[in-house]
Amino acid sequence: MATGRTHRPATRSRGIPEATVARLPLYLRALTALSERSVPTVSSEELAAAAGVNSAKLRKDFSYLGSYGTRGVGYDVEYLVYQISRELGLTQDWPVAIVGIGNLGAALANYGGFASRGFRVAALIDADPAMAGTPVAGIPVQHTDDLDRIISDNGVSIGVITTPPGAAQQVCDRLVAAGVTSILNFAPTVLSVPDGVDVRKVDLSIELQILAFHEQRKAGEEASADGGASDAEAEQAPPVRATPTTRKGPDGDMPAVMPA
Amino acid sequence: MATGRTHRPATRSRGIPEATVARLPLYLRALTALSERSVPTVSSEELAAAAGVNSAKLRKDFSYLGSYGTRGVGYDVEYLVYQISRELGLTQDWPVAIVGIGNLGAALANYGGFASRGFRVAALIDADPAMAGTPVAGIPVQHTDDLDRIISDNGVSIGVITTPPGAAQQVCDRLVAAGVTSILNFAPTVLSVPDGVDVRKVDLSIELQILAFHEQRKAGEEASADGGASDAEAEQAPPVRATPTTRKGPDGDMPAVMPA
């Protein structure tokens, strides 16, 4: 949902579809669970169920990585864990810096599942001088002034932004200038970055709004069932358009023209 | 990325594509910013830039809602804010319950942008009896035993799960039994829910893994440029497959057969 950037116009490198990449972590999680239970092999059907997808999709996804299964048997769990980990680049260590140590930043720093898979919180950075030195999750917070040096010294290439929205773009620019090429943005802002930098966003508010959309549908569905254009639903006086021309909202439109 | 469930086989109701729905909150945010700056109208080009998409996509998206623009002029900001809000169901109040008040749950409870758009934290629920009564973000934490009653009393239809992964499915089941039909899941677990319930997930670890994938590509690209199968990269001894048959990983495969 986020990036789509290709930092080189979709060169015919080893092309794994983006949708597939986004599911590999899911498979990996399911496989890790099986591995811990010492399950030796798993079928596409079983694994798909554990990952919450259908088996055809899973098989197609795996086919982009190579032929790692055995017909009539399934997939070797350990082998597949290794292959997917390698494909995702998790056989190496990724130092990560979190910028903006408020409630959310601190929560992420404390989050266990973070370190579990190759990711290591290498630095915490905040603009508040009062926080400098205070340890959060055992890691001392450092001041933004030193951002550049902190990034270089730790070889950070992945940055996590948990600042207030107003500071996000500036922080982003500084991270990029310091050499960060992947950013996970929790601030509700659209970040603009140069080509070659990937941004993914996580936005609570957006997720809730998407849920609200569907929720509303469900509520409306109970009442409908006849195809008629139902009566109004305008609880508050909606704003009137500047030029009240021919609008054609498919249904539930503004209730006729209203005086301002 | 998350739901895909249709709780009725994609009935020809007012069909707005899922991809469009996922972008509406983005447009709304950009529009709200314009509204606050009292900008009266905006072109698809400008708005698209502010939302971080291209203008053709934006126009197509809006076309599903109806014809709300004026040719040669653009879109009326206030009018569009209202229309999108209504479409997303944000003209009504959505009481939300957060279950699992650890670091993350508390951070979300404190998160400002939460309340801003129709969402209201109606209840905080945790399994730890010691937390009961303690206020977090001004809201007293209640015990899981009362989950059922809390959900009904507050008319909650959207639940947020921030429990440890082991508890997530159970909490989910209880929420659904109590009447919740939309769930935002922060726990790294695949939730199974009955038809008619929507689940969206937010997973930090997955996002980082996707970034790592692309990051790895970038690093590899510098070195390559010749099409040759490069030499190994196996830092650790990888697991050997049970039946070491003909695998054909497209490149960077396991370094020949190894004795266990």
Next chain:
DNA sequence: CTTTGTGAATCTTTTCACAGCC
């Protein structure tokens, strides 16, 4: 002249269904 709204073309993703292999 400017900018929307939208068919048509293109690209991506998912699903189907079955040949091929164990």
Next chain:
DNA sequence: GGCTGTGAAAAGATTCACAAAG
């Protein structure tokens, strides 16, 4: 017999490009 791997078909999303409207 069971299960993977994959072409081919279908569905969905994005982009193009331009007629229609102001």
